[in-house]
Amino acid sequence: MNAARVGAPLDLRALIGAFDDLLGRRVSMRALALLRVLAGPAVLLHLQPFLSDAADGRIYRDVFYQPYAAWYPELPDQVYVGLLWLGAAAAIAMSLGLLTRLATATTFAVVTYNLFLSTTHFHNNRAYLVIVLALLAAAPCGRELSLDAWLRRRRGRAALDLSAPAWPLWLLRFECAAVYGASGLSKLLDPDWFGGTVTWQRVLRARDDLETWPLPDWALSLLTDQSFHTGAAKLIVLTELLIAIGLWWPRGRYAAVWVAVVFHLAIEISASVQVFSLLAIAVLAIWAVPSTRDRVIRIDPTSVGQRRWGAVVRRLDWLARFRLEPAQPGSSLEVVDRDGTALRGAPAVGFSASRLPLTAWFALPALLLPGLRRTRAG
Amino acid sequence: MVSVVALQLGLVARGYWSDHKEFAFQMFPESSTWRADLVRVTADGRRVPIERPWSGYRWDELVTDRGLSYPSIRHHADAGLENQLAFLGSALDWVASNTPRDRETRYLEATVTSWHNDDPPRIEVLRSPVREGGG
Numbered sequence: 209m210n211a212a213r214v215g216a217p218l219d220l221r222a223l224i225g226a227f228d229d230l231l232g233r234r235v236s237m238r239a240l241a242l243l244r245v246l247a248g249p250a251v252l253l254h255l256q257p258f259l260s261d262a263a264d265g266r267i268y269r270d271v272f273y274q275p276y277a278a279w280y281p282e283l284p285d286q287v288y289v290g291l292l293w294l295g296a297a298a299a300i301a302m303s304l305g306l307l308t309r310l311a312t313a314t315t316f317a318v319v320t321y322n323l324f325l326s327t328t329h330f331h332n333n334r335a336y337l338v339i340v341l342a343l344l345a346a347a348p349c350g351r352e353l354s355l356d357a358w359l360r361r362r363r364g365r366a367a368l369d370l371s372a373p374a375w376p377l378w379l380l381r382f383e384c385a386a387v388y389g390a391s392g393l394s395k396l397l398d399p400d401w402f403g404g405t406v407t408w409q410r411v412l413r414a415r416d417d418l419e420t421w422p423l424p425d426w427a428l429s430l431l432t433d434q435s436f437h438t439g440a441a442k443l444i445v446l447t448e449l450l451i452a453i454g455l456w457w458p459r460g461r462y463a464a465v466w467v468a469v470v471f472h473l474a475i476e477i478s479a480s481v482q483v484f485s486l487l488a489i490a491v492l493a494i495w496a497v498p499s500t501r502d503r504v505i506r507i508d509p510t511s512v513g514q515r516r517w518g519a520v521v522r523r524l525d526w527l528a529r530f531r532l533e534p535a536q537p538g539s540s541l542e543v544v545d546r547d548g549t550a551l552r553g554a555p556a557v558g559f560s561a562s563r564l565p566l567t568a569w570f571a572l573p574a575l576l577l578p579g580l581r582r583t584r585a586g
Numbered sequence: 587m588v589s590v591v592a593l594q595l596g597l598v599a600r601g602y603w604s605d606h607k608e609f610a611f612q613m614f615p616e617s618s619t620w621r622a623d624l625v626r627v628t629a630d631g632r633r634v635p636i637e638r639p640w641s642g643y644r645w646d647e648l649v650t651d652r653g654l655s656y657p658s659i660r661h662h663a664d665a666g667l668e669n670q671l672a673f674l675g676s677a678l679d680w681v682a683s684n685t686p687r688d689r690e691t692r693y694l695e696a697t698v699t700s701w702h703n704d705d706p707p708r709i710e711v712l713r714s715p716v717r718e719g720g721g
Binding site: 328 | 587590591594595598601602606608609610611612613614615616617619647648649650651652654662673676677680681703704
């Protein structure tokens with residue numbers, strides 16, 4: 209027996225211990241709270257066709273459906289329709305953060321029950337929605353951005369701890385990466401996909417629709433050219449796989465998120481994917497570092513422009529990235545990052561915009577500008 | 587946590603052989619297309635196209651989902667051919683057993699032409715079980 213073999217069980221124990229520590233460590237639930245707010249509209253959009261059919265007097269079993277299992281309970285018509293409405297009401301309460309834990313669990317239960325009623329109900333976007341709702345229901349994500357928190361403050365009660373064990377966040381991160389990874393891998397392993405046949409054939413079949421778009425002739429020829437798809441398909445597959453990997457890599461995370469947004473917008477324009485784009489873009493918020501108010505923006509209260517930017521940040525800082533502090537009169541706007549790096553003036557505005565969910569996509573490319581990179585390096 | 591991760595990875599792997607690929611996240615898997623000639627085969631051997639209403643039923647009112655309402659028109663198989671044809675087979679079975687006013691149909695039959703990506707067409711026949719009391 210050598211030394212390495214003697215040490216192996218200990219190393220494994222240390223690894224398991226470190227993993228346990230990672231999952232149990234208390235982190236900010238802010239990103240999950242924001243996702244909870246955004247998931248409500250996705251649930252309403254998801255339930256809308258079921259509710260619309262119900263309003264027309266039709267439910268799933270009035271037309272072709274296929275139960276997953278004979279034992280799966282099916283409700284009387286009126287109770288089923290009532291359940292759908294309960295799901296919609298719960299989704300609204302979930303977004304507002306009213307009785308948040310109960311509302312989120314109810315939303316999850318209704319959406320999941322409905323999904324498994326029939327194989328015909330199944331779509332990838334609905335599966336992703338169920339996963340997201342399950343993890344939101346498991347996480348205490350109603351302690352901020354919620355009516356519950358507001359009511360608690362109004363009653364003069366102490367705010368609840370905004371941090372919680374990290375495991376739901378890590379699990380959702382895994383699921384998010386798994387969606388891109390599984391999709392990319394299935395295409396990578398399929399010679400027709402990776403070789404470009406699938407995208408080429410789809411574009412050829414949609415040629416009539418394409419011709420109604422305001423595209424120049426050269427673009428139309430390019431899009432219908434097989435050799436273009438030989439390269440484009442590989443780019444699509446690698447994009448999905450790079451998003452899956454890049455999200456885990458701190459230095460590549462912002463690029464991965466930026467590309468993922470473009471990717472989802474492109475899908476939304478070119479295909480019918482129900483709530484997938486909205487949900488997938490919302491879920492990207494969970495890749496924010498789970499700590500809050502650990503960057504500082506110093507604002508000169510005598511400067512109108514700086515005061516305005518402060519107001520913008522206060523309104524749009526949904527992930528609670530920044531702490532706003534007053535600066536000396538006459539000083540320029542300053543942002544201090546987590547590592548102590550300070551930015552002033554326009555670079556500070558660009559950097560802070562890159563950390564606000566609504567403006568990040570527009571501002572992130574600005575961080576690549578040589579001026580800003582030099583400022584940060586300095 | 588570990589069990590959920592293992593379950594998810596298992597479901598991703600299962601997607602490579604299951605028809606419906608639940609939680610396998612295989613998006614836009616194929617450019618395959620399909621069409622089918624659907625008929626009702628009656629007790630006296632007639633083959634009646636499904637486009638004609640019968641006994642107060644209409645196919646496109648009974649089967650409204652998964653791109654199956656108008657099978658004679660060539661469609662994209664959104665989630666792949668295996669998935670699409672599995673749904674078509676199940677739809678035949680469901681219609682055969684949920685049309686009690688129909689007393690003449692013995693079974694439903696679909697002659698399916700499918701094109702897997704850019705492969706040559708393949709023809710296969712799907713049939714519902716023989717209906718009890720049909721004819």
